[in-house]
Amino acid sequence: MALVSADALAGYLLEEAIAFLLSSNGYRLLQDSDADEQALRQAGHGLLVRGRGADHQADVLGDLLMPTPFSLPVRLFVEAKNRKSKVGLTEVRNAHGVIDDVNQHYSTELSRSYRHPLRRYQYRYALFSAAGFKKEAQSYALAQQISLVDLSGPAFSPLITSVERAARLILAEAVSADLTTFPVRQVRLALRSAFSSAGAEVPAAEAPYQGTDGGLPGNILASWAARMTAELQDSATGEGLILGFPAAPFILAMHPDSMEDFEAFIATHGPNIDVDIRFGREGVRGDWTITPVADPDAFRLSFGLPGALEAWLLSVPGQDRRRAAESRQLLLPTISLFLEDRLIRLRYEPVQAPAWPPPDEEQVEGDAGTDAADTSFLRRSLPARPRQRERPEVRIAVDNQAERLPRGLRGWSARSAEELMTVLDDSYPLHANLIRMAALHQGRLERAQVYDIAEFPPARTLRGLTRPTNRITASLIEQGRLPEEVEYPLQTGYDHGVQATHFTVPPDLVAALRALGPLHGI
Helix, strand or coil, X not given: CEXXXXXXXXXXXXXXXXXXXXXXXXXXXXCCHHHCCCXXXXXXXXXXXXXXXCEEECCCEEEECCCCCCCCCEEEEEEEECCCCCECHHXXXXXXXXXXXXXXXXXXXXXXXXXXXXXXXXXXXXXEECCCECXXXXXXXXXXXXXXXXXXXXXXXXXXXXXXXXXXXXXXXXXXXXXXXXXXXXXXXXXXXXXXXXXXXXXCCCCCCCCCCCCCCHHHHHHHHHHXXXXXXXXXXXHCCEEEEECCCCCEEEEECCHHHHHXXXXXXXXXXXXXXXXXXXXXXXXXXXXXXXXXXXXXXXXXXXXXXXXXXXXXXXXXXXXXXXXXXXXXXXXXXXXXXXXXXXXXXXXXXXXXXXXXXXXXXXXXXXXXXXXXXXXXXXXXXXXXXXXXXXXXCCCCCCCCCCCCCCCCCHHHHHHHHHHHHHHCHHHHHHHHHHHHCCXXXXXXXXXXHHCCCCCCCCCCCCHHHHHHHHHHHHCCCCCCCCCXXXXXXXXXXXXXXXXXXXXHHHHHHHHHXXXXXX
């Protein structure tokens, strides 16, 4: 294989990261044909799955350890695309062809060649995309029961950022090593070894793969893989992914704001939970949330849906509101998921709430034609999210009369910077001081400076330091007070190794804070 593009390599890394994040959800990665010699075969470039007509390469294939009564156990192919363009029909057709063939592997003639009956599995395919999916791909996937997981929503932004950064770094190492072919297998195995060390349900990796030109140095790969693992765990996405199985022809990949909060609620309220399902942000397509009816602030799960699936769930002209509720009651009445050794059921319970403002009170931006019309239609179709009690540590006042963001604003302005710092001063004064100090030092704070400012003991880790500012920024975006394109105000930086070496503040936020001057100590 020639040297890959950064986008293609990011797709490979994204597949491994997804398998890692799913490990808490009972997803056990299969790496060796010894796990099932009847259905799997080892090849030089990885694992192959036997089909009725051919063997199929499986870069990321795993068992779902979810006991399903009166059904075959599930094996899940994971494929991820990280590119600027939407995934089209070709990739979905290929996924369907693979699944159709491997699910027909079992036959009477084949079973007679084994002394024991074949272990049978139901193979499923989940196709993840960082840019979403084209309409024809979505329609075909719905018809053929291929699960499309849209990662273009804000809940998955930290994950995409992490894999793209890692892809650029490791590709630069390959270029500097003058490799003529890129050792994809070696890179995958290095990541799996690091994930295994981090406690993921990943079997011990096989011996490091060596390409025809020797591959990358083992110490560089090990350091890079450990760093990516630490970055994933440290980011908001590090809470993991949860696979949800509704009574519909698709799988939901849900991201918890806090796995600890979710597990604590289950421990208190039991495995059957009444939930509300709605858009996470008003008007943002593909960004949905699940919250418990009993206490909407107790936990939140985010997931994305392709646009065609949203339309399928919601759109019947002239019956917007009733159809929206009926669709969720019909197709998402119960979402089953598996955590550790427990089967959890999320039961949709509609929450009564006032209607959206009339369309003429708030215009929905979008391209002229279908997209703009579709977005405004979806906004009118769903009931408003009920006001939630605020977490004590994050106090963001909601003012319906607040000035709207100017159209075209893409970054931090003086007004939005002032609002952020006001919230931080009230809830997280340490983080406010860190951002101010970074702004005074060209937007960068060294690790040692953070310890000095925070007066942390040497044994204290900095893991999770950026999470409060990320949550507050996400809340401000959700309320329409920040444009979606802003960068998070405090970001982790790595110059070497697996520990954060510094923290940075985006240049536009630095400029906005300096414009405020003495008002915020800059």
